[in-house]
Amino acid sequence: MTAGTSSDPNPYATGTTRERIERALHDNGRSLDALDPADLDFLEEFHILGRLATDSLVQLAEVTAEDRVLDAGSGIGGTPRYLVRQIGCQVASVDFTPSTATPRAGSTG
Numbered sequence: 001m002t003a004g005t006s007s008d009p010n011p012y013a014t015g016t017t018r019e020r021i022e023r024a025l026h027d028n029g030r031s032l033d034a035l036d037p038a039d040l041d042f043l044e045e046f047h048i049l050g051r052l053a054t055d056s057l058v059q060l061a062e063v064t065a066e067d068r069v070l071d072a073g074s075g076i077g078g079t080p081r082y083l084v085r086q087i088g089c090q091v092a093s094v095d096f097t098p099s100t101a102t103p104r105a106g107s108t109g
């Protein structure tokens with residue numbers, strides 16, 4: 001099965017997402033070995049209503065620093081990074097598309 005073809009039902013599996021993100025970062029002078037979370041701000045919230053939806057959900061669920069949150073379908077992990085920064089809670093993230101799974105997680109927090 002080839003990613004992004006009609007035989008692969010996963011619309012996110014283009015196989016080029018990570019490569020494109022890394023190229024955009026490189027072309028904008030970012031070092032892939034020393035990324036700051038802010039370097040990924042431009043694509044952190046890839047869902048309807050963006051950060052507004054994230055903040056609303058956090059408020060509704062009354063997430064606190066003592067909570068452990070699971071982000072299923074986390075993409076590149078923008079929401080987990082945001083929750084850790086803003087709330088201080090623990091976040092586990094999973095995504096079934098290898099090419100969107102958190103690039104350089106170790107260097108972005």
Ligand SMILES: C[S@@+](CC[C@H](N)C(=O)[O-])C[C@H]1O[C@@H](n2cnc3c(N)ncnc32)[C@H](O)[C@@H]1O
Nearest residue numbers: 012044045046047073074075078095096097100
């Ligand atoms: C629209 S993107 C949102 C990414 C991220 N939550 C964000 O807001 O930036 C949807 C993501 O969910 C993932 N996904 C969809 N269905 C999934 C499933 N059943 N298990 C794990 N990941 C899934 C896709 O691979 C894709 O990365």
